[in-house]
Amino acid sequence: MGDENAVSELPNGWLQVKVPLPYSLKWVNAYLLPEQTGWTLIDPGLRSEEIESFWNETFTDLGIRLQDIRTIVLTHHHPDHYGLAGWFQERTGASVWMSKVAHANALRLWGENETFSDELTEAFLRHGLAEELENEIRIHMRGFREKVSPQPEDVQYIAPGDRFSMGGTEWEVYGGEGHAPGHLLFYDRESGWLICGDQVLPDITPNIGWMAGGDPDPLKSFMDSLRGIGHLDVSTVFPGHRNPYSSYQQRIEELLGHHERRIRKMAELIGDDEKSAFEVCELMFGARLRNNAHNLRFALAETIAHLVRMEKLGLIVRIEPAVTDGERPTIRYRTAR
């Protein structure tokens, strides 16, 4: 896995490390910021044996010793960013920083005795998930646990509105909702740099997914968040996936437009019939998703997030029969009249 193209030195002296991912996203960006002594590591990646080897080889190539990593900063708790935080902390003693909300989510989703996998699977079944996919989704969700273990023992919190020093810059901390609860962004007014995690990705639209027990209306949170940070004067965005880019405000407009179009498309797909979220999902994203639990889970969560928003906008009506003994009636949506 040792790939010499995995590390790029950026014009500002940081290292961008493309940490491999076993998904269609291909890689997550870790950033290494030089400090007076040692380095700060942002978003170390998913935990697996291959990725541990990748880091060992990368550090050997760079002449960085593990103990040179003094601080680990996480933009959000998703496994592709947070997964190796505990592994690194065990080996380096580095302090780990993230938002309190993100940490609480990591523990709820992947902690001891978690119930989230069951809650999400049950919610998906109520939204019409084909029953033959029930176990696949549950196993898929439980499978993330090993990809984030060990979780960091000792976590320190950063909150929106704070100032946070790293890489010789005193950053303004912003919050970004919708993609992940408690997501953090770091902005420097002087240089115009923005470390944005997955909030404002180039080329790809971050997944906006409804999650059992999470944000009840994540698409609204996401769009409000984008509008809230759209005024920042940004020269370079350092995203969690793909490469650093500069067309920040244009990208925000594109993302807002994308979700507005998707809402109109889903309204069309519902048409004159009642449909479950799973039916809308298959019409929107294609039935081949049944062969890929990872993508199916993202697609269904994304569909529900849009349907929730459309209901709040008064475009559709939710029909939710009461649960009775042994029955699991499907939630359906129809066009509002």
Ligand SMILES: [Zn+2]
């Ligand atoms: Zn990500």
